[in-house]
Amino acid sequence: MAALENGSDRWPTFELSPAEYEQAVAGLVQAAGHEVDNWQVQHLDPVEGLDGTYIIDVTVRFRIMGADFLMLFECKRHASPVKREHVQVLKDKLQSTGAQKGVLVAASGFQRGALEYARRHGIACVRLVDGAWAYETRDPFTASPQTTGEYVAYAREITDHGYRNTLLTDQRQHVKEFLFEV
Numbered sequence: 001m002a003a004l005e006n007g008s009d010r011w012p013t014f015e016l017s018p019a020e021y022e023q024a025v026a027g028l029v030q031a032a033g034h035e036v037d038n039w040q041v042q043h044l045d046p047v048e049g050l051d052g053t054y055i056i057d058v059t060v061r062f063r064i065m066g067a068d069f070l071m072l073f074e075c076k077r078h079a080s081p082v083k084r085e086h087v088q089v090l091k092d093k094l095q096s097t098g099a100q101k102g103v104l105v106a107a108s109g110f111q112r113g114a115l116e117y118a119r120r121h122g123i124a125c126v127r128l129v130d131g132a133w134a135y136e137t138r139d140p141f142t143a144s145p146q147t148t149g150e151y152v153a154y155a156r157e158i159t160d161h162g163y164r165n166t167l168l169t170d171q172r173q174h175v176k177e178f179l180f181e182v
Helices: 018-032 084-097 112-121 172-180
Strands: 036-049 052-064 067-076 101-106 124-130 151-159 162-167
Touching: 036 084, 052 084, 067 084, 084 101, 084 112, 112 124, 112 151
Parallel strands: 067 101, 101 124
Antiparallel strands: 036 052, 052 067, 124 151, 151 162
């Protein structure tokens, strides 16, 4: 903004309280919508960080409201639930690379400590399982389902009241909330 000779800028001032100002900004952002541009997904993407280059399992780069965003996905196909230390490593990568969102995808679930740490640091935890295993039962007499080769993803969170699973596969609204609001 160009300054005038008397030191003030050329734009008129207006009277808004801090809350009204915040609401005006929220209105502008709301009007912009959630139109995502230039959606790019890369597998084994080298991402520069402050302390070197990381090869990230999957990255998503996109533009929204004129700003560039980067999401890091780390994939863990372990035999046992993911531990807190894996979430901590992803958090360090987020800080080093300046990425805006981290997602940890696991085949075998997450330990409670990993979920608690992820919750505190805004890292999403997703479990990818064969579609036949998407419905769990406690009945010991029910035969294990046969694998289908079709995969189902759901977000796993720890809340103040226990665990919450949110189906992501074929649930466009859940995916949007997961990507942009978690």
